[in-house]
Amino acid sequence: MEVLSISNLNHYFGKTSLKKQVLFDINISIYAGEIVILTGPSGSGKTTLLSLIGALRTVQEGSLRNLGEELKGANEDKLVQIRRRIGYIFQAHNLLPFLTARQNVQMSMELHDKINYREAQDKSEAILKEVGLEHRVNYYPDSLSGGQKQRVAIARALVSHPKMILADEPTAALDSQTGRDVVDIMQRLAKNNGCTILLVTHDNRILDVADRIIYMEDGKLTNRS
Numbered sequence: 001m002e003v004l005s006i007s008n009l010n011h012y013f014g015k016t017s018l019k020k021q022v023l024f025d026i027n028i029s030i031y032a033g034e035i036v037i038l039t040g041p042s043g044s045g046k047t048t049l050l051s052l053i054g055a056l057r058t059v060q061e062g063s064l065r066n067l068g069e070e071l072k073g074a075n076e077d078k079l080v081q082i083r084r085r086i087g088y089i090f091q092a093h094n095l096l097p098f099l100t101a102r103q104n105v106q107m108s109m110e111l112h113d114k115i116n117y118r119e120a121q122d123k124s125e126a127i128l129k130e131v132g133l134e135h136r137v138n139y140y141p142d143s144l145s146g147g148q149k150q151r152v153a154i155a156r157a158l159v160s161h162p163k164m165i166l167a168d169e170p171t172a173a174l175d176s177q178t179g180r181d182v183v184d185i186m187q188r189l190a191k192n193n194g195c196t197i198l199l200v201t202h203d204n205r206i207l208d209v210a211d212r213i214i215y216m217e218d219g220k221l222t223n224r225s
Ligand SMILES: Nc1ncnc2c1ncn2[C@@H]1O[C@H](COP(=O)(O)OP(=O)(O)OP(=O)(O)O)[C@@H](O)[C@H]1O
Pocket: 013, 014, 022, 040, 041, 042, 043, 044, 045, 046, 047, 048, 049
């Protein structure tokens, strides 16, 4: 089943004479449960494409259907609904420093779902255990290592069982073993939940987790696998 379908997508930054095209005629389909890595040189447009897919930026030209909804021309309400069905993991994990690991995970559930406090607490603790942080549930981000923070971010992205995970350089700040552990956890949890992962990375050490690798250069896609 197709979860993402992009056709003839173009994107521009700036206006009038400063207008610069950064994405050129992007066409891509991604299927349920696939792990796809998007890689390519710095400045080639990967983050721009990921943010369009994640409904974080307005689609200007072409068609982008994600999770059954057309994002081109979608109103803010629809964009919000789509964002709720996506888990985001970024290089800077964006944990709130004044909340513990559990509270960071739990808060995302309380924002998303109609769920009572006790249930949210249990689910948050269960997913932190799954990422190997059962001993760090009540720690604040400042007292966690980089890899542990990134695992909290993964737990937070996955706790609501999103159909899609979008990850931008999730291992960039990590040493190679920790980076490896983090993607292995993402892969395992996503496979268990039937979730699709689109991961932007420069990190050659993690390319093997992908079912498919898509290469981007100068705003264009080339399929090398
Ligand atoms: N808000 C913006 N305004 C103007 N130009 C932008 C903006 N964001 C990105 N760009 C330009 O768009 C192009 C693509 O940037 P993008 O961040 O998508 O590339 P990337 O492949 O993700 O790079 P990196 O791997 O370094 O993160 C670059 O030329 C960049 O300078």
